[in-house]
Amino acid sequence: MRAFVITTIVCFLIYLLLTTGSGSDFLGLWSNIELIFGILLSLIVGFIARTVFVKNNYRLLNPVRWILFLGYLIGPFFFSLAKANLDVAYRVITGKINPGIVKISPGLTTDLGITMLANSITLTPGTLTVDIDEDTNDLYIHWINVDKKALEKKPIDCSYICGSFPQWVRRIVE
Amino acid sequence: MILDILIFVFIGIGLFFNLLAGIGLLRFPDVYTRLHAGTKCTTFGSIFLIGSVVLIGLNMWWENDTNGSVLAIHSAAALIAILLTNPVGAHAIARAAHRSGVQPVGAVIDELAEKRGKTTSDSQTGGD
Amino acid sequence: MIDLNTTFLLVVIALVLCIILALIRVFRGPTAPDCVVGVDTINTMVIVSMVAYGAAFREVIYIDVAIVYALLSFISTLFIAKYIEGGEF
Numbered sequence: 001m002r003a004f005v006i007t008t009i010v011c012f013l014i015y016l017l018l019t020t021g022s023g024s025d026f027l028g029l030w031s032n033i034e035l036i037f038g039i040l041l042s043l044i045v046g047f048i049a050r051t052v053f054v055k056n057n058y059r060l061l062n063p064v065r066w067i068l069f070l071g072y073l074i075g076p077f078f079f080s081l082a083k084a085n086l087d088v089a090y091r092v093i094t095g096k097i098n099p100g101i102v103k104i105s106p107g108l109t110t111d112l113g114i115t116m117l118a119n120s121i122t123l124t125p126g127t128l129t130v131d132i133d134e135d136t137n138d139l140y141i142h143w144i145n146v147d148k149k150a151l152e153k154k155p156i157d158c159s160y161i162c163g164s165f166p167q168w169v170r171r172i173v174e
Numbered sequence: 175m176i177l178d179i180l181i182f183v184f185i186g187i188g189l190f191f192n193l194l195a196g197i198g199l200l201r202f203p204d205v206y207t208r209l210h211a212g213t214k215c216t217t218f219g220s221i222f223l224i225g226s227v228v229l230i231g232l233n234m235w236w237e238n239d240t241n242g243s244v245l246a247i248h249s250a251a252a253l254i255a256i257l258l259t260n261p262v263g264a265h266a267i268a269r270a271a272h273r274s275g276v277q278p279v280g281a282v283i284d285e286l287a288e289k290r291g292k293t294t295s296d297s298q299t300g301g302d
Numbered sequence: 303m304i305d306l307n308t309t310f311l312l313v314v315i316a317l318v319l320c321i322i323l324a325l326i327r328v329f330r331g332p333t334a335p336d337c338v339v340g341v342d343t344i345n346t347m348v349i350v351s352m353v354a355y356g357a358a359f360r361e362v363i364y365i366d367v368a369i370v371y372a373l374l375s376f377i378s379t380l381f382i383a384k385y386i387e388g389g390e391f
Contacts, residue, residue, distance in 0.1 A: 085218045092198040122261035130268045142206045196323030212343040227357040248365040259376035266383035271335035
């Protein structure tokens with residue numbers, strides 16, 4: 001029941017976002033017919049997708065975590081995205097590469113956390129997620145410029161690859 | 175006036191990184207490094223190009239044109255779609271390439287191939 | 303000073319040049335994953351050029367098409383990757 005209500009509300013918010021400017025009955029942005037249709041459609045979608053969207057994990061309902069997530073996106077994530085692009089620009093122009101595939105164990109347990117970390121790694125400097133070991137939650141990373149110092153100790157320390165991202169992800173979703 | 179300059183700067187950065195993605199696709203030697211260029215640069219370029227469109231929409235909204243709000247919100251929705259789908263697609267392609275047997279060119283170390291070789295030999299001995 | 307509508311048309315033309323660069327990789331790619339990488343890059347650039355086209359003519363309908371195109375191209379990329387991988391659907 002709780003999953004059904006959450007899915008319906010999220011669907012209705014997305015519907016409202018995509019139909020702004022359809023009329024001037026409600027708050028000057030939406031028309032009544034659009035609102036009624038939106039409620040009907042989101043009830044149907046919420047009933048069908050209630051087991052897909054929410055999986056017995058209600059931690060993300062906490063607004064503090066949303067603010068942390070926004071802070072993560074604007075602060076460390078955007079900074080390392082910019083650094084990643086300057087890095088790729090340098091390698092495109094000079095053609096210097098030293099690639100390899102390495103394994104890291106970030107120590108996260110939930111699916112959502114692993115997904116967030118893998119997407120962050122793909123968009124940050126010189127690294128790309130290739131595969132996931134689903135039993136132990138290890139990530140296999142293609143690294144465009146392998147650091148010799150990092151290879152001495154196995155398994156490789158996360159701080160070489162993704163900095164402080166695992167701590168952030170743990171604070172946001174776990 | 176300041177807004178116009180900001181929009182031109184955003185367009186310049188976005189076009190530069192999109193062009194870099196195209197050149198990187200041609201210059202890099204194998205699939206994985208091409209994915210680096212094709213994913214990161216297009217995502218960053220799209221953020222700035224669509225960001226300039228969002229700025230135009232917000233400016234139109236400020237001048238009481240309701241069309242501007244629709245322009246800004248829908249462009250932001252397209253940007254969120256790109257941000258969510260681009261890394262997942264890159265991950266799917268990299269995984270498919272490695273499973274179909276494409277080796278990284280000039281690799282210093284390949285722990286995934288080591289692990290996969292171990293498990294396949296294990297299963298073969300287990301089958302016998 | 304050039305006005306903004308003309309600027310966005312020029313942006314679309316520049317993006318078409320980038321698309322041609324990626325298209326060379328699609329035709330030359332030695333293996334199948336190379337072609338898929340090129341197609342994925344082209345998809346993102348097409349989405350951005352649709353948004354720029356919508357901004358140039360102040361028409362929101364192009365941007366709606368861009369959102370739908372983004373989701374459909376994502377699904378098609380996933381399916382092609384699954385096909386190359388050779389697993390079961």
